Amino acid sequence: MEEKRTELSELGEFGLIDKLAKSIELKNESSVLGIGDDAAVIDREEEFGLLSTDMLVEGIHFDLSYCPLPHLGYKAIAVNVSDIAAMNGNPEQVTVSLALSNRFSVEAVDALFDGMRAAASDYNVDIVGGDTTASQSGLVISISVLGKAAKDKVVYRKGAGANDILCATGDLGAAFIGLQVLEREKQTFLANPDMQPQLDKYQYIVQRQLKPSARMDIVHELAELDIVPTSMMDISDGLASEVFHLSKNSGVGFAIYEDQLPIDKQTYDTAVEFNLDPITAVLNGGEDYELLFTIKQEDHAKLDKHRDIHFIGHAQALEKGNLLMTKNGNQVPLKAQGWDHLG
Amino acid sequence: MEEKRTELSELGEFGLIDKLAKSIELKNESSVLGIGDDAAVIDREEEFGLLSTDMLVEGIHFDLSYCPLPHLGYKAIAVNVSDIAAMNGNPEQVTVSLALSNRFSVEAVDALFDGMRAAASDYNVDIVGGDTTASQSGLVISISVLGKAAKDKVVYRKGAGANDILCATGDLGAAFIGLQVLEREKQTFLANPDMQPQLDKYQYIVQRQLKPSARMDIVHELAELDIVPTSMMDISDGLASEVFHLSKNSGVGFAIYEDQLPIDKQTYDTAVEFNLDPITAVLNGGEDYELLFTIKQEDHAKLDKHRDIHFIGHAQALEKGNLLMTKNGNQVPLKAQGWDHLG
Numbered sequence A, B: 001m002e003e004k005r006t007e008l009s010e011l012g013e014f015g016l017i018d019k020l021a022k023s024i025e026l027k028n029e030s031s032v033l034g035i036g037d038d039a040a041v042i043d044r045e046e047e048f049g050l051l052s053t054d055m056l057v058e059g060i061h062f063d064l065s066y067c068p069l070p071h072l073g074y075k076a077i078a079v080n081v082s083d084i085a086a087m088n089g090n091p092e093q094v095t096v097s098l099a100l101s102n103r104f105s106v107e108a109v110d111a112l113f114d115g116m117r118a119a120a121s122d123y124n125v126d127i128v129g130g131d132t133t134a135s136q137s138g139l140v141i142s143i144s145v146l147g148k149a150a151k152d153k154v155v156y157r158k159g160a161g162a163n164d165i166l167c168a169t170g171d172l173g174a175a176f177i178g179l180q181v182l183e184r185e186k187q188t189f190l191a192n193p194d195m196q197p198q199l200d201k202y203q204y205i206v207q208r209q210l211k212p213s214a215r216m217d218i219v220h221e222l223a224e225l226d227i228v229p230t231s232m233m234d235i236s237d238g239l240a241s242e243v244f245h246l247s248k249n250s251g252v253g254f255a256i257y258e259d260q261l262p263i264d265k266q267t268y269d270t271a272v273e274f275n276l277d278p279i280t281a282v283l284n285g286g287e288d289y290e291l292l293f294t295i296k297q298e299d300h301a302k303l304d305k306h307r308d309i310h311f312i313g314h315a316q317a318l319e320k321g322n323l324l325m326t327k328n329g330n331q332v333p334l335k336a337q338g339w340d341h342l343g
Helices: A008-022 A069-085 A106-122 A174-191 A200-210 A216-224 A239-250 A265-273 A278-284 A297-303 B008-022 B069-085 B106-122 B174-191 B200-210 B216-224 B239-250 B265-273 B278-284 B297-303
Strands: A031-033 A040-043 A048-057 A090-100 A126-134 A140-149 A165-169 A231-235 A253-257 A290-295 A309-316 A323-325 A331-333 B031-033 B040-043 B048-057 B090-100 B126-134 B140-149 B165-169 B231-235 B253-257 B290-295 B309-316 B323-325 B331-333
Touching (some): A008 B126, A031 B126, A040 B126, A048 B090, A069 A216, A090 A216, A090 B140, A106 A126, A106 B008, A126 B008, A140 B090, A140 B140, A165 A239, A174 A200, A174 A265, A231 A239, A265 A278, B048 B069, B069 B106, B069 B140, B069 B231, B106 B126, B174 B265, B200 B265, B231 B239, B239 B253, B239 B278, B265 B278, B290 B297
Parallel strands (some): A090 A126, A253 A323
Antiparallel strands (some): A048 A140, A090 A140, A231 A290, A253 A309, A323 A331, B031 B040, B048 B140, B090 B140, B165 B290
16 A cells, blocks of 8 residues: 655645644643744743744755855844744844755855854854754754743734734835845856846845844833733744734734835835835745734834834734735735745 | 865864854853853753754765654654753753755654654653754754753763763663664665565664663652762763763863773674674764763762663873773773764
8 A cells, every 4th residue: 555645845834834733742831832933932930931943954045156154144043033032032042053065164164153153242142052064965054042031021923902003113025125136146147157246226135135133122122112012923934924823823813004014115116127016025025034013002102203113004803804905995805925945 | 365265074073163162252141051061051040941952964864764754753852852961951842943855745754753752752841843944955853952950950071070980871882883784784775675674683773773762761860869970971972082072071081991881782792793893882883872971989889789870980180091991901092983974
């Protein structure tokens, strides 16, 4: 009898994670929350510990032909810190594991670590351990981050209530459009190696792709303003996909206003240049690592003047679904395209 | 001017780790100990947190042609738990990251997780998070483990004093000789696919290679006997290599007695069958995941009758070096061959 074979692409990344998560039972009292949020939550009596991990694989997550190693190192740390920010926590320690093919020299590893040290310094985390090993093909970076949060300050994906205001930080879609620029320059270079890359006018969006920031500044500002969001996550797979996560976990729907979506002029102009819809880039472009969170209406006034927090919509009854309110007054069901590395 | 290129093999794995460790400064008060022991140590006021990580790469650490996926899953968890055991701590949470090529089906990932769940159950740890991603070549498994220890119970690689007794648990060299058996069967199978593997008489040593145990039982027994070792680590790279680590970290030398080294009869007989020196297998064979630790002389009586703890030597002044006292009365400088995945 032939064994059953189900392709990973049939389930997709989220399907696989769901399946694995359901097969796991938490037994230790200290394990407060397992798989399913931006970080696991661990009871330490006086506070919560936060543990998260991310793996970056050459050829899947990054292309070394246009991603400088220091930037890659910085990004690898930043995306992990972003997971702790998304829980409203503070990162403290990271471990760094590297699988390296012999294509990499000691100098290359040093360059990678230059970026990691810079990010560790920026986010006030310590690199306390890791592993190094050989690889038969490319570079694999696996980072785990340990953080903490006061027990009454930790913010989950669940918790948004109807009429809560949906907020997004920074601007969206830039990392995705930046990637299009880098891919085009790579093709141009491959066709004619004498061509110099033309990146000057795309500096901001290329930077957003290559060296994203974790919004720890927002976490600190919310604490100063004494605001605890009712739900939160980081925007790594695209806004629409993340809205569905908050919706599913919180049991509410969301209405998003197209004219409130934050987009940088360079992102907009370059999207148009590439014949891409800027709003699609905002909704479905990944890797912005901004924060998406909900606040109670009464906290609105405290954030009203904040230059970098945008009120992009509100929570509503689950039955109303997740809707995009377009500029011309239509209501369109939101679609999550997202990023599925196994799909 | 050409850029300098230093091959990773020139530095080797330990050299690279040393270099990276020296470039890192710990800034957070909670970061008690960083790179350089079996786990990082984190201050949690009432107790210490322990954080460690291990990466397993297909083609480097395992060969799926003879390593069943459930065994691999079990081993991946066990080797991480072993790092917490080596600090005299208790593991509590793990995260599991997987890079998977499309060669792997959902059923294959399930089989891998069967082993992980079994190990999680055996060692009382919870799988609380992770990451799944695509891979262009083989399987990469990265696991991080979080544990804890009472502040007065954590045991480092440093701490051994002259005249302390050196102890090893279980028996050594079995995993290495088991690997030789598996490699031979693979070659036989490749030459003639109709041949069935002949593993019956090698069951113990093959099991030691494919599904090693973390010695949490020893950690618990030491606690019951109220013994805190003066130094400890797990034996993953081979006894000799680990003795040098304890020596370097503790600032003492060691004398090891050849006739006290624990070896299973099956390991011995099979080593002879393969024309390998059984003592070399014990000293330099890796992956046994037994514990190597030192105790004060006054604790000797408490462990004297223990069936699975062997007194293999003692610490001495650093100037005396690390010596093997052979059966015929000679003193031979100990040599560490060890396992260098980048070498």
